[in-house]
Amino acid sequence: MFGQEGSRLRLEWGVDGVTALGGRCAVLVVVDVLSFSTAVDVVVARGGAVRPVHWADRASAAPPADRSWTLRPSSLVSVPPGEVLELASPNGATLCSVAASTGSIVLAGCLRNARAVAAAARSLAAGGPIGVVPAGERWGLNLAESDGAGPLRPAVEDLLGAGAVMAALLGYGSASVEAALAAEMYARASVADVLAGCVSGRELIAAGHAGDVALAGEVDVSTAVPRLTDGVLRA
Numbered sequence: 001m002f003g004q005e006g007s008r009l010r011l012e013w014g015v016d017g018v019t020a021l022g023g024r025c026a027v028l029v030v031v032d033v034l035s036f037s038t039a040v041d042v043v044v045a046r047g048g049a050v051r052p053v054h055w056a057d058r059a060s061a062a063p064p065a066d067r068s069w070t071l072r073p074s075s076l077v078s079v080p081p082g083e084v085l086e087l088a089s090p091n092g093a094t095l096c097s098v099a100a101s102t103g104s105i106v107l108a109g110c111l112r113n114a115r116a117v118a119a120a121a122r123s124l125a126a127g128g129p130i131g132v133v134p135a136g137e138r139w140g141l142n143l144a145e146s147d148g149a150g151p152l153r154p155a156v157e158d159l160l161g162a163g164a165v166m167a168a169l170l171g172y173g174s175a176s177v178e179a180a181l182a183a184e185m186y187a188r189a190s191v192a193d194v195l196a197g198c199v200s201g202r203e204l205i206a207a208g209h210a211g212d213v214a215l216a217g218e219v220d221v222s223t224a225v226p227r228l229t230d231g232v233l234r235a
Contacts, residue, residue, distance in 0.1 A: 008173030010131045011162060011182055014152045017133040018095050022102025026128030027121045029109040030099060032092025032135035033161040034200045037110035038073045038216040039087060040233050045113075045224035047081030049234035052096035058088035074211040084232065091135035096228055104131070106228035109165045111191060112215075113222040118168030120225040130172065132165050132179065134158035137200065156198040157216070160186055164219065191217050 003020060004010040012020045021028060031037055040050045053061045064085055069075055071087055079085070087093055092108070099106045105124050109117040109132070121130050135158050138150040163186025166179050175183070195201045195217045204213050226233040 004176040004178065006174070007176035007179065008129050009166060009169055009175040009179040010129060011134070011166065011176065011178040012131065013134055013154060014091075014136045015095060015098055016152075017131075018099045018102065021131030021133065022099055022104050024129065025104050025131035026125040027107060027130045028099050028102065028104040029107045029117055029121055029130070029132045029165055030092055030095045030135065031109045031132060031158050031161040031165065032089065032095070033110050033157040033216050034155075034195070034204060035071055035073055035212055035216065036087065036089045036092025036135070037108045037161065038112060038212075039071050039076055040092075040108045040226045041110050041112045041222050041224050042073045042076045042215070043079050043083070043085060044226040044233065044235050045222045046077075046079050047235070048079045048083040048085065049232050050226070051084060051086045051232050052093035052228070053086050053088035054097040055088055055090040055094045061086040061088050072209060072212050073215045074209070090138055095133060095135055096233065099133075100228055100231060108226040108228075108233050109161065111161050111164050111217060111219050113220070113224050114161065114164035115168045115220045116223045116225050118165050120227075121165075121169065122172055130169060132162045132182070134162040134182075155200055157195055157200055160189055160191065160194050163187075163189075191219055
């Protein structure tokens with residue numbers, strides 16, 4: 001089976017992408033724009049940390065001390081420094097949990113911190129390959145009753161976020177076609193229009209969460225670089 005070997009910049013999707021790139025890439029960047037990676041950036045930028053919980057293990061996650069804190073980024077803008085939150089999601093959190101065992105350095109990237117994460121990935125990779133993994137969504141699942149497994153739906157917002165990281169990485173070395181096209185897509189896109197018009201963005205806006213979409217669309221406003229260490233994403 002062909003892969004992206006020979007390219008220093010690589011891109012694959014979802015849990016299978018983590019499996020394909022993990023251990024083969026010095027650094028993996030997990031991207032889940034709406035909303036896990038954005039939530040992580042908000043917390044880490046405030047001096048907090050996030051323990052990503054695999055969706056199948058969410059029942060065992062400790063409830064936050066302040067129950068107003070959720071996966072929604074807008075609920076986290078007042079998290080105090082030093083707070084460690086356990087956040088479960090079927091996509092970004094699950095990917096980080098799976099990636100922890102690959103041996104790669106794991107970072108969480110989004111539009112807000114794309115440039116900072118790319119700079120850190122360059123340094124940490126020390127010339128080795130860098131893999132970016134857009135999380136995507138899941139088709140046709142009742143997540144309240146599911147372990148999160150199911151067919152992958154590529155998500156435009158995650159391709160946009162992955163493209164933002166890749167665009168900042170260009171020049172590091174040869175990029176696979178998949179990585180280069182993500183960077184080109186980002187360069188041509190209107191971030192606000194994409195996030196407001198994509199399925200995930202429309203769903204959040206219809207549910208009254210336009211503020212979360214707006215937070216996710218703030219490009220390079222953060223210098224936080226969440227790195228997974230001992231099961232926790234922290235600066």
